[in-house]
Amino acid sequence: MASRGTVKAAGGFNASADAEVLSKAMKGLGTDEDSILQLLTARSNAQRQEIKAAYKTLFGKDLIDDLKGELGGNFETLIVALMTPPKEYDVTLLRNAIKGAGTDEKVLVEILASRSPQQVKEIVAAYKKEYDDDLEEDIGGDTSGHFKRLLVILLQGNRPQGIQHGSLDADAQALFKAGEVKYGTDEQSFITILGNRSAEHLRKVFDAYMKLSGYEMEESIKRETSGNLRDLLLAVVKCARSVPAYFAETLYYSMKVGMGTDDDTLIRVMVTRSEVDMLDIRADFRRLFACSLHSMIKGDTGGDYRKALLMLCGGDDA
Structure with missing residues (x-):
């Protein structure tokens, strides 16, 4: 599949030459921030990793440490993020979301709702390798209730591919009964269905649900749930759509x-x-x-x- 990204690998790429440019930009009095940003935003992440390796070979120093020493504020945060391999970046974000002061639920919701099952499996493995901790246990220890249950389901990375035609109507019916029909909400049904179906399957379920109930799935979730669970269910639904x-x-x-x-x-x-x-x-x-x-x-x-x-x-x- 062709990338729909705005950042592509640069042609005629030379990691050592780029490392020289960055070193020069950080030498002497003052930093040439413009050279740094022009170069790093015009290279793919894989190329940035090569530049980092070349920088260490040429100068015996860590490029990220040097950048941190020269830059500050949001600009520094952005540049360091660009220099981090994508999977490692997700792992670091999740770690900071759990281990910081209080839990940053927004990060947990965004990453686990939007990454593919395969990506989630890779993140779980990389987290284990990096911190020698179990991501599911760490998230489980920091969250609770239905919110925690849905996060744990998403962490399994086991959503089936494609559409299960046999269960489309049953899924729509179950969601309708769990929310609009019932006095109070059966959150477990929402969690089980939205956490364990593919995006293509869910889009069909949402259409069937709309016919049954007269509501978009998002409207029902907003009415039937609240707090972190609501945010996560909405993110799962929105990511299933697009x-x-x-x-x-x-x-x-x-x-x-x-x-x-x-x-x-x-x-x-x-x-x-x-x-x-x-x-x-x-x-x-x-x-x-x-x-x-x-x-x-x-x-x-x-x-x-x-x-x-x-x-x-x-x-x-x-």
């Missing part, structure tokens, strides 16, 4: 006027999707919010941080 549209919405709310900018979310999404589906996210953003992602980033951020984000955005759909 992962790029889910991220377009996530980006919009990270910058919505009057809310203050949620830079952690903005950086996380721009970095993790820049080589995957940023072109689709931009198109969905334009369609959903009647302004371009580019213009919103431009109005909401500043300095080198803004420049780097705009490079990852890769163009304006005004």
